[in-house]
Amino acid sequence: MSESKEFIAPFTTWTYDKPCEEMSWTEPKSPSLLSVSSDASAADDFDLVIVGIFAPAKDDESKEELKPALAGAAADLDTSLGGALSSVMEENYKAFKHGASAGSVTPTIRIFDGSKSKKYILLGLGTEDKDVEAATLFKVGSAVASACNGEKKVKSCAVLMPSKLGSAPSTLTDISSSFYSQLYADNRYRTGDKVTVTAEDLSSVVLVPEGDVADEEATSALAAGYSISQGIYLTKDIVNAPHNVLNSISLANTARKIAAESGGLIECTILGKVECEKRGMGSYLAVGRGSETEPQFIHLAYKPKDGKINKKVGIIGKGVLFDTGGYNIKTAMMGLMKFDCGGAAAVLGAALTISELALEGVEAHFIVAACENMVNEKAYVPSDVIVASNGMTIEVDNTDAEGRLTMADALVYADKEIGCEDIIELSTLTGACMVALGTGLAGVFTQNEDLASELRDISKVTGDKSWRMPLEQEYNDQLKSKIADIKNCGTRYGGAITAGLFLENFVDKKKPFAHIDIAGPVWSDATGATGFGSKLVTEWVRRKGEKKE
Secondary structure, X not given: OOOOOOOOOOOOOOOOOOOOOOOOOOOOOOOOOEEEOOOHHHHHHOOEEEEEEEEOOOOOXXXXXXXXXXXXXXXXXXXXXXXXXXXXXXXXXXXXHHHOOOOOEOOOEEEEEOOEEEEEEEEEEEEOOOOOOHHHHHHHHHHHHHHHHHOOOOOEXXXXXXXXXXXXXXXXXXXXXHHHHHOOOOOOOOXXXXXXXXXXXXXXXXXXXXXXXXXXXXHHHHHHHHHHHHHHHHHHHHHHOOOOOOOHHXXXXXXXXXXXXXXXXXXXXXXXXXXXXXXXXXXXXXXXXXXOOOOEEEEEEEOOOOOOEEEEEEEEXXXXXXXXXXXXXXXXXXXXXXXXXXXXXXXXXXXXXXXXXXXXXXXXEEEEEEEEEOOOOOOOOOOOEEEOOOOOEEEOOOOOOOHHHHHHHHHHHHHHHHOOOEEEEEEOOOHHHHHHHOOOOEEEEEOOHHHHHHHHHHHHHHOOOEEEOOOOHHHHHHHOOOOOOEEOOOOOOOHHHHHHHHHHHHOOOOOOEEEEEOOOOOEEOOOEEOOOOHHHHHHHHHHHHHOOO
16 A cells, blocks of 8 residues: 555645644735826737726706717727727617716727737716716726726736826825725635636736826825735735634734734734733633634734824724624524624734835724634633623623623723724624615714714725714613623614623723724625725824824
8 A cells, every 4th residue: 555645735724633823815916017107109009908988967857868078098099990989889878878887888899900909998987077086986996907807818908097087196096906906816715727816917007197197106106005905905815714714823923924024113912811811801801711712812003113103093803703602602694704803804904004004193003802702611601790801890691792892801901001092993793783784884883073074084085885873872771780780782672882882881981982883894795805994994094193183
């Protein structure tokens, strides 16, 4: 009998006796893939040309079909192609409406020149009478990436951008971030022909705005978009990772890697069970008692290069790597409970981006109380009374309301030990918020009007959509306990609100604090992890650095 060779698994995972200690990261596309040029003639040498167009404003009372009205470089190109662009617009008016819907595209036009085939696609940018918003730019970047991926064998692509779209740094950053994010493909757990490579042959995409372009400024703007996409990639990787790969240990090692690659801007501290017990983190530790892996309390501290700080902020992310529900075991959606670390994913993704951008003026503390909510002879049970690190006693009414227990101690840590001035927290906390807002919006719970306004505006400019929810104080009655200071959940009615009210007990009432429930938008049944929250956190931290009070 021949000696059998040792089997090598296609990815790092657990063994029978040991948990996995490392999660691999998806490799992003090259940052040099996307560039900018003001030379419209450069498009002549590209395999694919995407022509951005605005639709003419339409009189609501008019029922007449509008004729194509191309201008600038698009009109010149249409003339050189013998009216081919205008023709395809007319033929596809019902679907394309001359580009009235931002991100819409026409069928591909193929022009044969001798032995070479060249492709053209018209890209809708909305109507010319409306302002260009961030949402339009995100659709533009995504549509360009999708077109490059869909048109096989394309090696080079030029994107003609009309003057109204502009070439401001924020415009280029938004297009860049969405372009790279759209090309994400998680192949870490696939093998052979199941591996999906996006835009496999693509080597160059050039944005060609009409008008002058400041090369150095444009290059920096595209690089910023790439950095934002890196955070989104990591956010998706964490949420997508199965529990046999991602646990509290491998997440802690992910945090260490972020710090190691930050160029000294981020310091990583991991508190184990002994350090957590010394701080009295009984609420957090109760949740992790039933897990194979010990809890890992993650703290990444970012400080700017020049040491000048306008604001010290805290960002907490729920980091339950798998949630069985504990002894109140889940009867539905168990297979999706790997996404219960979506808050942690967004926070760590933002930490990666912020270190890449080297944001100024802000000291940011990223905190994740990582653990798993499992069942064994040590696991906490309903009716237990546990003690949080601020001394508050909590009656466990339901072990499936565990996330708020982990974050209670994380909030106390950010508030009291670190001394953060403003605090936001992201968590896949309640199904009740999903029932209220669906899967497209996060719920924002805060008593602070300024913070509510900030987050509302940031949601608009980042595309991480949210809606402010009420914090009805009378609902605190649902959290009253017969034997302890508070219960960990109320009734089934208003569950998202009582979760927010519970968390308020662990932050100084005078400090701006927002709980953001991202249970809905963190996951798509069609594509998996969405990367939600990373951009929102990054932009919030950036603005805090600019704000002087």
